[in-house]
Amino acid sequence: MYLGFEKRQAEVIVTALVTLTTANMDIVYRDMVTGAHQEIALQQIMAHLDAIRKDMVILEKSEFANLRSENAKMKTELEQIKNRLLEESQKIRADAKLDINLERSRVTDMFTEQEKKLMEVKTEFQKMNADIESEAVDTSKKIDIQVASLKTLLESLKLETIRYLAACVFACLAISLGLYRFWK
Structure with missing residues (x-):
């Protein structure tokens, strides 16, 4: 930057000044007039230069004002974008918290339901x-009763067999005695 101007602007101004100076010099050389005319011509040139300086100052101020207004617009837009981003992030956070809470509630409900089912199955199993133990005890008692009745039946059959054998032995003895007496 040259004296507050960009390089391009400074080059244009220098070119304009060179062109003006060259043109004025040509006029001065062509006209070669008196000192009064020279003074008038010099004042005209100075007036032109002052006008150019004023135009440059106005141009600089208007560009600065434009930049300032653009900067203010950009700041406003950035602030709006920032606010929208904050709102969106808060909304996303709230949605995520809600989803997490819903999922936690669903898992808790599912866990409670599973516990309930487990307790029902455990109660049913018990x-x-x-029932199985009761049936086993009943079956065991029935088996014991039947074993006892079979033992009793076996004992009674043993007794009957012994009686029958005793009766057979006594009958054989009686027959043998009878035959013995008969032959004797």
Whole structure:
């Protein structure tokens, strides 16, 4: 930057000044007039230069004002974008928290339901186990009763067999005695 101007602007101004100076010099050389005319021509040139300086100052100020207004617009837009981003991030956070809470609630409900089912199955299993044990005890008692009745029957059959054998032995003895007496 040259004296607050960009390089391109400074080059244009220098070119304009060179062109003006060259043109004025040509006029001065062509006209070669008196000192008064020279003074008038010099004042005209100075007036032109002052006008150019004023135009340059106005141009600089207007560009600065444009840049300032553009900067203000950009700041406003950035602030709006920032606010929208904050709103969106808060919305996403709230949605995520809601989803997490819903999922946690669903898992808790599912866990509670599974625990309930497990307790029902456990109770049913214990009931079935008690029924099986009761049936086993009943079956065991029936077997014991039947074994006892079979033992009793076996004992009574043994007794009857012994009686029958005793009766057979006594009958054989009686027949033998009878035959013995008969032959004797």
